Amino acid sequence: MNRADTAPAVTVVAADPVIDPRWRALATGPDAGLFTSPPWIAAVCGTYGFTAQSRIAVDAAGAPVGGVAWVTVDDARGRRLLSLPFSDRADPPVPDTATWDLLFDDLSAGETAPYTLRCLDHSPAASGARLDEVGAAAWHGTPLDTDLDELHRRIAGQSRRNIKASARAGVRVEVRDDLEAVRIMHGLHVRLRKNKYGLLAQPQEFFERIWQEFAPDGHCHTLLAIVDDEVIAAALFLEWNGVLYYKFGASLQEHLQVRPNDAIYWTGIQQGVERGLRLVDWGLSDLDQPGLVGFKRKWATDERRLLTLRSGTVERTPAQQEFGDALGGLTKLLTDEAVPDDVTARAGALLYRYFC
Missing domain, CATH: 3.40.630.30 (Gcn5-related N-acetyltransferase (GNAT))
Structure with a gap:
């Protein structure tokens, strides 16, 4: 060239x-x-x-x-x-x-x-x-190019109804910037990945390092959805370069009927507007998870393809292939419902580096 x-x-x-x-x-x-x-x-x-x-x-x-x-x-x-x-x-x-x-x-x-x-x-x-x-x-992304009333009108009707249903059920969302909130979010994250997807989670150390890097500038926000003093859903948002990024989210499956994730998403948009940001970035959704893609479409007005x-x-050499097979087998074993969550979390801390 x-x-x-x-x-x-x-x-x-x-x-x-x-x-x-x-x-x-x-x-x-x-x-x-x-x-x-x-x-x-x-x-x-x-x-x-x-x-x-x-x-x-x-x-x-x-x-x-x-x-x-x-x-x-x-x-x-x-x-x-x-x-x-x-x-x-x-x-x-x-x-x-x-x-x-x-x-x-x-x-x-x-x-x-x-x-x-x-x-x-x-x-x-x-x-x-x-x-x-x-x-x-x-x-998916939501441009914050207007006021909250117009942003509320833009989201899907089902999402607006879910926000109201969540409020009627007594769901409240706390916006927290402390490390303990990040740890609470990580616990839900471990449980969700284990029970719903059969996957390990990244270690708590990673979440803590994210907090250490972003919190001093006020750019790490944990949103906790709470009912009757129980945290039933959580999300970790990070702020960079005028954009609010939804990075991790998790919820308790037995409480989804009170729509805690809708409450969190709407609070995230409100936070973005209050902080004078230009976009909420809802991140990556695998195409083999149509439910997640559909959920984000209810909130986003921008959608693009994300390419690998x-x-x-x-x-792969035979030895590398054997290691990959063993890693898959260990993951299946360590995410069995009979395995305690803390053991699954420790397994993620040991093995997750090999999933990149």
């Missing part, structure tokens, strides 16, 4: 995305989101012992014009490059496809391991160099 295709002429430099001020400048630009932010990368890498890397395109004056961040994972499942692990997406903050191609050329030089990126379908990376689409999901892109081929 002719580097003159990018204007102005740029060069590529290596940088630590957690501490480099040039990356922070990109992470607060118009093309950046939560999952490429320094505090999010720090929480992921601090929990799992990863080392984040980035390449930054800088202009002749040394100012950053685009970048890409990733983590190299080399474990029993093989060597792989991920942008970024345990993140809904990591749209590279780049202005155009030419800049993306330049960065990707540098990232992949001499590298044979597969590289995986998840980004929205309008990202320059989606039409850039040598990446094949290997998966898709749904993304990959360069290279994932080829």
